[in-house]
Amino acid sequence: MRVTVNTIREMKQRKEKIVMLTAYDYSTAKLVDEAGVPLILVGDSLGMVVLGYESTIPVTMDDMIHHTRAVVRGVRKAMVVGDMPFMTYHTGISDALRNAARFIQEGGAQAVKLEGGVTVAETVKRIVDCGIPVMGHIGLTPQSIHQLGGFSAQGKTPEAALRLLDDARALEKAGAFAVVLELVPAPLARLITQELSIPTIGIGAGPDCDGQVQVVSDLLGLYSDFVPRHAKQYAKLAGEIKAAIASYISEVKEGSFPTLEHCPTMDEKLLEGLKRS
Numbered sequence: 001m002r003v004t005v006n007t008i009r010e011m012k013q014r015k016e017k018i019v020m021l022t023a024y025d026y027s028t029a030k031l032v033d034e035a036g037v038p039l040i041l042v043g044d045s046l047g048m049v050v051l052g053y054e055s056t057i058p059v060t061m062d063d064m065i066h067h068t069r070a071v072v073r074g075v076r077k078a079m080v081v082g083d084m085p086f087m088t089y090h091t092g093i094s095d096a097l098r099n100a101a102r103f104i105q106e107g108g109a110q111a112v113k114l115e116g117g118v119t120v121a122e123t124v125k126r127i128v129d130c131g132i133p134v135m136g137h138i139g140l141t142p143q144s145i146h147q148l149g150g151f152s153a154q155g156k157t158p159e160a161a162l163r164l165l166d167d168a169r170a171l172e173k174a175g176a177f178a179v180v181l182e183l184v185p186a187p188l189a190r191l192i193t194q195e196l197s198i199p200t201i202g203i204g205a206g207p208d209c210d211g212q213v214q215v216v217s218d219l220l221g222l223y224s225d226f227v228p229r230h231a232k233q234y235a236k237l238a239g240e241i242k243a244a245i246a247s248y249i250s251e252v253k254e255g256s257f258p259t260l261e262h263c264p265t266m267d268e269k270l271l272e273g274l275k276r277s
Contacts, residue, residue, distance in 0.1 A: 018211025117167020204230025
């Protein structure tokens with residue numbers, strides 16, 4: 001059976017750690033799902049690790065819907081969450097509802113994620129009221145990097161910590177089923193996790209969150225431009241991929257690939273009479 005918001009809530013109640021991972025294409029999503037990851041995020045991080053942008057800000061709704069469709073086609077059990085990109089839920093409730101609905105109707109996702117706390121709580125409530133599950137995201141919010149001054153930890157002063165706690169409470173009250181805490185100091189993340197009845201999903205927020213999320217390209221060592229401090233490379237596939245491609249180039253040039261085992265054969269007698277005299 002497919003994972004639902006109830007599944008995720010029950011995991012917190014059982015104190016079972018929740019695993020979340022990004023995916024951006026059919027093949028990767030299929031592997032992530034078959035490995036048993038219950039939450040798959042089609043993150044707007046695809047702007048950086050797939051499309052080559054310097055940030056998530058240029059990512060469009062059409063980009064997200066395209067990749068969400070691909071991911072959904074590869075998933076049988078996990079819950080797929082679509083990341084609402086920059087300025088697709090800030091310009092009014094009607095725009096937010098329309099774009100959230102696109103993720104469900106066109107993309108095939110089962111939930112959406114959006115950044116912000118108190119300032120987006122009413123938007124979250126309206127989306128939830130329409131029957132669309134919402135995951136919140138506070139702390140470092142990459143869509144606001146120009147305002148935040150870069151990719152830096154949030155909530156490190158008493159005032160900033162209180163704002164994040166208020167943001168988390170506002171999202172819970174608005175009906176969010178979970179909230180991502182990004183680059184939040186571990187003691188503050190632990191406090192927020194204890195205060196909320198909904199699960200917290202950490203990324204660079206310490207070990208005490210109810211779950212963890214990572215970018216699959218970081219985890220597999222595919223994105224070599226930059227490795228965040230909060231990421232752990234469980235494999236370093238970039239080097240292996242380059243080595244495999246180098247071997248392919250070498251074998252084609254020297255004529256050792258392809259061989260007859262890599263192509264169809266036929267009885268050469270059938271070609272008699274076809275040659276020009």
